[in-house]
Amino acid sequence: MQQNIETTEKPELVIETRNLNIFYNDFRAVSNVNMSVKRHRITAIIGPSGCGKTTLLRSFNRMNELVPGSHAEGEVIFDGQNLYDPMVDPVEVRYRIGMVFQIANPFPKSIYENIAWGARIHGYRGRMDGLVESCLRQAALWDEVKDKLNQSGLALSGGQQQRLCIARALAVQPEVILMDEPASALDPIATLKIEELIQELKKNYTIVIVTHNMQQAARVSDYTAMMMLSDAQRAGTVIEYNETNIIFTRPQDKRTEDYVTGRFG
């Protein structure tokens, strides 16, 4: 069963999927997804393990196709353009839709260079020092690293590394940032910092976050998409999509209710 939410709210759509299916060779991992992402809002994708949350997220900036044998059918509309149109360059897509990964993966370069690299490859011509500082400030990391910008990014703690990765994503000035369980490998205090940061970032960016932590989805997101394996096809699909408080207080699908109240999953 599909939930096609008629959007009557004011926020403008940034990403909209139309009958999106994602395959790994013959295996259909994600089936028939219709959902949208709204500008300057945080959209969470929740659901049990293995239901295709990460696959769906990675299809939003065509990171999926780096996996050999994967392909998508259907459309992902971004800025009025289908991202899967043959004319679209995936490099350009990833430039405008950035990504933060589950395990922090800073480059084995200096903290400064981690930020500067992305800007440089896209031909940034402004003052690099200023950009580095502003990205680190936006990622709430500046005060902790301002005296050691030449140290390796890998010398930082796990939570700091993840904030460095967020700062690095900001440096190329994307419109949307996709976050794949960005706090799942972190302790509660580092997690809290990341969550505060995400809240702060939504003023300027649109964020889609995958999480298996329902409290996290409830705390940070404005909209929530609930995914689950559909019984018929064994492929993941979005069974319910709505404002986060509705998903968590008055879900319309029994399976969503069971999941968010912790009866399984």
Next chain:
Amino acid sequence: MGEAIIQSLLFLSGFFSIFTTVGIVYELGKEALLFFQMPEISLLETVTSTRWQPHTGDFGIWPLVTSTLITSAVAMLIALPLGLAVAIYLSEYATPRARSFLKPILEVLAGIPTIVYGYFALSFMTPLLRSILGRDVVDIYNMGSAGLVMGILIMPLITSMAEDALSAVPRSLREAAYGMGATRLETALQVVLPAALSGISAAIIVGISRAVGETMIVAVAAGAGPNFTFNPFKGAETITGHIVRISGGDLSYDSVDYNSIFFLGLLLFFITLALNIFSQRFVRRFREVYE
């Protein structure tokens, strides 16, 4: 108990390789010392003179050293960029099908006997160079074609080791770069390559050692007879080529020629060692540690 036995066995195998190296250096050093104790040899002349003609009593090492360095440099000039380019292609661009097709070809290239390469240099590369650059520019025996063919020989070695190093770089680093809208080339050259530099340095070191020590190609194609020149299109004998030529046939024990071989062997050893140390220093400055 079992652990202790295994540990000592492993220690012994490690010790064995060190012992062998020490033994070789000792033997070379002992005989080289005999060389310098001979009345007609002076150390000063050996390290300053640019003439090596044993039959006239001239023992200046420079003509042999320069030709060794020139053939090696030509070889590395070919092998390093080409080998790295192929390694980057195989690790970052090639589909599994292209890889399974290309890797065996490279292995065949690495398995060709060096004597065959030597005659390939003499009967194919030399005429090619002569037809391009002119017969008066390129000698029949010349360092250039020996070096070029040596580069082809060393390339698969560098490719294979460099590809291992590139493939060992975690996928997550590539994803990070792609996720920022980096192209494949930017990712390969600016993220993966610097992270793999320590493994690539090992490939470079092995390549240089192979080039300096390579014998058959230079013996066949680079020219017979020491010649102090920096022109790669002239013929000049390398250290290894010289050892091969004079040690063939009836070399009597404790003659000058006999003792000079050991001195040259020791010299070769130190050239390789010096180049190894230099490459390691060089790489350490630029590598990016990802673990």
